[in-house]
Amino acid sequence: MQAMTNPTTTLLDGLNEKQLEAVTLPHQSALILAGAGSGKTRVLTTRIAWLIQTGQVSPHGILSVTFTNKAAKEMLTRLGAMLPINIRGMWAGTFHGLCNRLLRAHHREAELPPTFQILDTADQLSAIKRVMKAMNIDDEKFPPKQVLGYINSCKEEGLRAYAVDAYDSHSQRMREIFEEYDKQCQREGVVDFAELLLRCYELLSSNKSIREHYQQRFKYILVDEFQDTNRLQYLWLKLLAGTNNCIFAVGDDDQSIYAFRGARVGNMRDFEHDFNVQNVVKLEQNYRSHSNILDAANAIIMHNRNRLGKNLWTSAGKGEPIRIYEGYNDKDEAVFIVDEIKALHKEGIELSQIALLYRSNAQSRILEHELFSAGLPYRVYGGLRFFERAEVKHALAYLRLIANGDDDTALLRVINFPTRGIGARSLEQLQELARQQDSSLWQAACAKAGDGRPGRGLEGFVALVKQMQEESIGLTLAEQVELATRLSGLRDHYAADKEGEDRLANLDELVNAAIAFMNQDIGMPVDENGEVAMSMLAQFLAHASLEAGEHQADVGRDALQLMTVHAAKGLEFHTVFISGLEEGLFPHEQSSYESNGLEEERRLMYVAVTRARQRLYLSFAQSRMLHGQVRYGIPSRFLDEIPEALVKRLNTVSNKSYGSTSQYPAAAPAPAARPQASMPWKIGQAVAHSKFGQGVVVNYEGNANDLRVQVNFGREGLKWLALEYAKLEPL
DNA sequence: CTTGAGAGGTTTTTT
DNA sequence: ACCTCTCAAG
Numbered sequence: 001m002q003a004m005t006n007p008t009t010t011l012l013d014g015l016n017e018k019q020l021e022a023v024t025l026p027h028q029s030a031l032i033l034a035g036a037g038s039g040k041t042r043v044l045t046t047r048i049a050w051l052i053q054t055g056q057v058s059p060h061g062i063l064s065v066t067f068t069n070k071a072a073k074e075m076l077t078r079l080g081a082m083l084p085i086n087i088r089g090m091w092a093g094t095f096h097g098l099c100n101r102l103l104r105a106h107h108r109e110a111e112l113p114p115t116f117q118i119l120d121t122a123d124q125l126s127a128i129k130r131v132m133k134a135m136n137i138d139d140e141k142f143p144p145k146q147v148l149g150y151i152n153s154c155k156e157e158g159l160r161a162y163a164v165d166a167y168d169s170h171s172q173r174m175r176e177i178f179e180e181y182d183k184q185c186q187r188e189g190v191v192d193f194a195e196l197l198l199r200c201y202e203l204l205s206s207n208k209s210i211r212e213h214y215q216q217r218f219k220y221i222l223v224d225e226f227q228d229t230n231r232l233q234y235l236w237l238k239l240l241a242g243t244n245n246c247i248f249a250v251g252d253d254d255q256s257i258y259a260f261r262g263a264r265v266g267n268m269r270d271f272e273h274d275f276n277v278q279n280v281v282k283l284e285q286n287y288r289s290h291s292n293i294l295d296a297a298n299a300i301i302m303h304n305r306n307r308l309g310k311n312l313w314t315s316a317g318k319g320e321p322i323r324i325y326e327g328y329n330d331k332d333e334a335v336f337i338v339d340e341i342k343a344l345h346k347e348g349i350e351l352s353q354i355a356l357l358y359r360s361n362a363q364s365r366i367l368e369h370e371l372f373s374a375g376l377p378y379r380v381y382g383g384l385r386f387f388e389r390a391e392v393k394h395a396l397a398y399l400r401l402i403a404n405g406d407d408d409t410a411l412l413r414v415i416n417f418p419t420r421g422i423g424a425r426s427l428e429q430l431q432e433l434a435r436q437q438d439s440s441l442w443q444a445a446c447a448k449a450g451d452g453r454p455g456r457g458l459e460g461f462v463a464l465v466k467q468m469q470e471e472s473i474g475l476t477l478a479e480q481v482e483l484a485t486r487l488s489g490l491r492d493h494y495a496a497d498k499e500g501e502d503r504l505a506n507l508d509e510l511v512n513a514a515i516a517f518m519n520q521d522i523g524m525p526v527d528e529n530g531e532v533a534m535s536m537l538a539q540f541l542a543h544a545s546l547e548a549g550e551h552q553a554d555v556g557r558d559a560l561q562l563m564t565v566h567a568a569k570g571l572e573f574h575t576v577f578i579s580g581l582e583e584g585l586f587p588h589e590q591s592s593y594e595s596n597g598l599e600e601e602r603r604l605m606y607v608a609v610t611r612a613r614q615r616l617y618l619s620f621a622q623s624r625m626l627h628g629q630v631r632y633g634i635p636s637r638f639l640d641e642i643p644e645a646l647v648k649r650l651n652t653v654s655n656k657s658y659g660s661t662s663q664y665p666a667a668a669p670a671p672a673a674r675p676q677a678s679m680p681w682k683i684g685q686a687v688a689h690s691k692f693g694q695g696v697v698v699n700y701e702g703n704a705n706d707l708r709v710q711v712n713f714g715r716e717g718l719k720w721l722a723l724e725y726a727k728l729e730p731l
Numbered sequence: 732c733t734t735g736a737g738a739g740g741t742t743t744t745t746t
Numbered sequence: 747a748c749c750t751c752t753c754a755a756g
Contacts, residue, residue, distance in 0.1 A: 067745065094746065095746075096745085120746080197746090228745095361742085362741075416732095419733095567744080588743080628748075
């Protein structure tokens with residue numbers, strides 16, 4: 001073999017020592033602690049390529065698991081560029097995508113109909129409301145959203161209703177709803193996201209031959225973002241790995257920011273123990289940021305107790321100092337950011353290389369307002385995705401009825417949309433009949449209306465769906481989608497609406513999505529008899545649920561990137577602005593009520609800081625509009641956690657009394673209207689208290705004899721203090 | 732069936 | 747402040 005042309009050598013070229021070690025580890029379970037910007041995806045893909053190229057395993061024997069479709073796609077693209085050979089035999093996808101695939105192939109053993117449909121969160125919520133209505137449960141005592149959270153977190157722990165502890169009447173009732181909901185889903189042939197995983201887990205654990213089949217197949221299992229796995233996902237991996245296969249787990253405990261949705265960082269420690277991990281490889285060299293930025297990130301995360309321990313370093317220089325700006329208020333902060341961006345853009349930095357990050361979505365409004373005034377193009381991430389739009393969901397509901405009439409959720413969505421005169425009363429009658437004959441609503445509707453009769457009302461609806469089902473036979477997927485959007489009357493309905501233009505365009509886009517779906521050659525899922533397990537339509541519907549599509553259309557244009565810190569994970573930018581660094585906002589107030597909440601907020605800050613390559617701006621405002629009220633905050637503790645030497649303060653407004661100079665027109669009830677003379681503190685005045693520390697006066701009440709002030713002490717919270725007793729010092 | 736007033740609730744998000 | 751949902755009137 002000549003070194004020059006040896007493909008393996010080329011593959012491993014340019015890896016640092018630690019990366020190389022990780023990529024070429026022997027057949028043993030391993031944990032790769034991959035810091036931000038340490039080349040994590042590269043290691044993961046190179047590992048796969050190396051395993052294949054050195055002949056240790058064929059693509060057929062590899063299972064690669066990610067959390068998002070985007071990550072799965074990127075991995076396959078990069079792998080395709082590395083390897084000249086076909087990797088079709090490899091299974092790569094999200095937990096949910098892979099479970100869907102397994103359940104389709106073994107739907108009989110999993111006791112699911114071949115065309116089972118997947119409920120997204122909105123569908124699931126409406127299904128829960130339906131169950132609760134049938135059970136006559138007060139939705140004030142049991143808010144459906146809470147029930148949804150309960151059911152999902154039970155399932156994510158791997159628990160069925162019968163296995164859940166319930167000692168008081170309230171939790172017993174919750175458990176009953178859970179049980180009834182699952183029964184209803186089974187009756188309708190639908191599964192929610194958590195169910196995909198749980199059902200798949202149960203299938204593998206109860207069916208020895210299926211389990212052993214996959215255990216023999218997947219010798220190498222690779223998992224990305226391991227710190228985000230929940231209990232059930234961990235158990236699922238453990239089951240698939242069996243005793244002989246090895247798991248290559250890549251993750252970063254410092255970037256675990258999804259505990260609120262069930263992620264257990266603890267899985268990393270459990271993994272080390274359960275899989276007898278001999279190899280923990282730390283990737284600590286960062287290729288993204290200058291050292292000032294990394295030092296700041298390291299300094300912040302050092303304040304966390306529960307860590308596996310890791311310190312990022314770079315061979316790049318110090319770079320620019322971290323810029324801190326203190327605004328009078330949120331508007332001032334936004335104006336500052338916009339001015340800086342204008343200057344940066346003039347210097348030649350592309351707008352798409354600049355990110356504005358914030359803790360919560362509500363903060364984007366004021367930024368958008370100022371950007372709009374300045375005429376700067378921007379793109380906001382978040383909000384509705386393509387397949388979540390109402391008109392698209394309506395069209396999909398008709399398609400779901402074509403595939404499976406028993407899908408009550410779909411039926412209820414469109415039985416009277418476009419309106420055809422089926423009101424609440426007829427619906428109630430229908431539901432009553434369905435209950436009596438223990439059938440789906442569609443069967444009840446057929447019993448009532450026979451073959452139906454074209455026109456309005458229930459008969460019209462039954463006739464319509466039957467017509468769709470008949471006419472769609474033999475059509476291509478795209479033709480079926482077109483048929484459904486047209487026959488349903490959705491097109492006419494939006495065409496008649498003068499604001500329906502966009503919606504009509506989205507229906508066309510749905511047809512295009514169907515064409516694209518047909519053209520991409522995905523292997524037909526095949527069941528155990530080698531027969532095609534599902535129609536193209538059913539596959540497309542599953543695709544629509546599992547991959548909700550892009551957040552917004554115009555991706556191409558050079559535009560600023562606005563997003564929450566969560567959404568920024570995994571991305572990098574030349575310049576990053578983190579705004580709203582105030583106690584209560586970031587770290588968020590709510591986090592202080594959760595155990596380890598503050599540590600998660602700090603990891604979030606760590607993620608935010610490590611997004612920046614060259615330049616990092618941190619900003620906060622002395623006051624901001626929140627929930628329709630002016631709020632006075634104090635600077636985030638995270639700012640204090642950054643060594644002064646790394647920082648350049650752009651202005652020094654702080655710590656003087658600024659209540660009166662505030663640009664806000666009369667914050668809180670206009671002080672002029674109240675006995676100003678007896679109020680020694682102005683609203684907005686920074687004060688110090690012997691016990692609570694630094695704070696800001698935010699409100700006051702009472703009269704001269706009995707005056708009380710409300711002070712925001714940030715981490716100590718909001719306190720009412722009686723002026724007579726409280727010892728406050730001006731700052 | 733459509734419309735508007737009023738109430739309630741606003742951390743983060745993928746599948 | 748603002749968005750979503752519900753319920754009663756038109």
